Every structure is written in structure tokens, then in C-alpha cells.
Amino acid sequence: MPDLKPDDVQSRLASVLARIRDKEVQSGRQPGSAQLIAVSKTFDVDEIRPVIAAGQRRFGENRVQEAQAKWPLLREMADDIELHLIGPLQSNKAKEAIALFDAIHTVDRDKIAGALADEIAKQGRTPKLFVQVNTGLEPQKAGIAPREAAEFVERCRTVHGLTIGGLMCIPPAGEAAGPHFALLAKMAAEIGVENLSMGMSGDFETAIAFGATHVRVGGAIFGSRPPVVTEPVAPVVPEEPAA
Numbered sequence: 259m260p261d262l263k264p265d266d267v268q269s270r271l272a273s274v275l276a277r278i279r280d281k282e283v284q285s286g287r288q289p290g291s292a293q294l295i296a297v298s299k300t301f302d303v304d305e306i307r308p309v310i311a312a313g314q315r316r317f318g319e320n321r322v323q324e325a326q327a328k329w330p331l332l333r334e335m336a337d338d339i340e341l342h343l344i345g346p347l348q349s350n351k352a353k354e355a356i357a358l359f360d361a362i363h364t365v366d367r368d369k370i371a372g373a374l375a376d377e378i379a380k381q382g383r384t385p386k387l388f389v390q391v392n393t394g395l396e397p398q399k400a401g402i403a404p405r406e407a408a409e410f411v412e413r414c415r416t417v418h419g420l421t422i423g424g425l426m427c428i429p430p431a432g433e434a435a436g437p438h439f440a441l442l443a444k445m446a447a448e449i450g451v452e453n454l455s456m457g458m459s460g461d462f463e464t465a466i467a468f469g470a471t472h473v474r475v476g477g478a479i480f481g482s483r484p485p486v487v488t489e490p491v492a493p494v495v496p497e498e499p500a501a
């Protein structure tokens with residue numbers, strides 16, 4: 259008998275999958291029409307392995323370098339793993355990104371589109387591409403402005419020769435996500451792309467109700483991420499030497 263603790267990563271994965279299925283059914287959608295991307299950023303290979311062992315195959319990472327360090331090894335566990343880049347991409351990382359990822363969710367400017375097109379031609383790989391839309395027009399956030407998105411998707415097709423399969427958004431923190439999901443769904447219908455990458459641990463059920471085809475869930479599966487350390491931590495020095 260496997261020794262499963264009630265709050266381990268495999269139980270949390272099962273619970274997220276059950277919640278996705280319930281929401282699909284409740285929303286009158288086909289079971290399986292919303293695909294789970296397990297967001298494994300900041301978690302190391304030993305924490306990701308049990309999730310692969312439990313049958314999950316689609317994973318998301320937000321940094322090219324971190325993914326390069328982890329996934330060649332993890333991919334040896336299964337030959338049908340699908341790796342999604344969900345974080346901002348710099349054009350000087352396009353080569354590595356195309357070599358490593360099966361989907362890129364963060365195409366948001368011509369320079370990136372051009373760099374990806376060059377690498378797709380060179381490497382003969384064709385990852386699924388999403389255009390990221392900054393639905394909240396947040397200055398610190400990546401993504402193209404909603405009013406420029408249709409033209410940008412058209413330029414991706416005609417100027418860069420890319421096939422854009424969907425749109426992606428990250429609603430502003432602390433705002434109701436529903437209106438952002440609704441806007442993204444409306445834009446996708448107008449532009450004529452099928453896929454909608456939207457919804458995270460806190461709002462993936464809402465996203466499914468609005469038509470998400472890809473939900474990106476990290477914390478609800480892997481547990482909370484350690485805070486990002488920006489400065490070296492000073493060594494702890496005991497105040498008094500032990501007697």
C-alpha cells in the first residue's frame with residue numbers, strides 16, 4: 259500500500275483535478291476541455307517527481323534557465339511530458355526557449371515574435387504559441403495592451419509567419435478576475451484563436467467558467483512557494499558561546 263499522507267502533493271494534485279472536472283461539468287463543458295498546467299517554478303526535481311509519478315504530464319516554468327537545469331533530468335521519467343513557458347521571455351533566450359518548451363504563453367512584442375520565428379525555422383520545432391495580453395494595463399506587467407492585441411496577432415501571422423493558438427492573461431492582484439477572463443475570452447473569439455490560458459490557484463474555477471482551456475496552477479498543488487530572497491542571508495551567530 260502506498261503511504262499517502264492526506265496533505266501530500268499527490269493528494270493535492272488529485273483534489274485540483276477533481277475541482278477542474280466539477281467546474282467543467284457545472285459550466286456545461288466537456289470534461290478534459292480545461293487542461294491543467296502544474297506550475298513547478300521554484301520547486302526542485304525531488305518535489306516535482308511525485309507529481310509526474312501520479313500521472314501529471316503538463317508543467318509550467320517561468321524562467322528559461324531554471325527549466326533548463328531541472329527538466330532534462332525530469333523528462334527521463336516519461337516521454338510525453340509537455341513543458342510550458344509561462345514567464346516573460348527575452349529575445350536572447352529564444353534559442354533555448356524553442357529548444358526546451360512545447361508551448362510559450364508570453365509572446366507580447368515583435369522582437370520576441372521575430373526571434374521565435376527565426377529559431378522555429380532553424381530548429382524545426384513548433385511549440386504552441388500564446389499572446390500575453392495585459393488586460394489590467396499594469397505598467398509593471400508584461401503583455402500587449404488589449405486594443406493592440408488583434409493587430410499584433412495579425413502581424414505574428416503575416417510578418418513573422420507564426421501560428422498563434424491562443425491568448426494568455428494574468429489579472430491584477432486584488433481585483434476580481436472574472437471581468438479580465440471575460441475580456442480575454444471575448445478577444446479570443448473576435449481574433450479567432452481557440453486557446454485561453456487563464457486561471458491560477460486562487461481563481462482557476464472562475465477561469466473555467468469563462469472558457470479557460472489551460473489553467474496554470476502552482477501553489478494549490480505544490481504548496482506555498484518560499485519567498486524570493488533578494489539579498490544574501492547573514493549567517494546566524496549565537497550571542498553567547500555555549501558554556
Ligand SMILES: *Cc1c(COP(=O)(O)O)cnc(C)c1O
Binds near residue numbers: 457460475478
Ligand atoms: C506562478 C504562476 C502561476 C501559478 O500561480 P499559483 O498562484 O501558485 O497557482 C500561474 N501563472 C503564472 C504566469 C505564474 O507566474
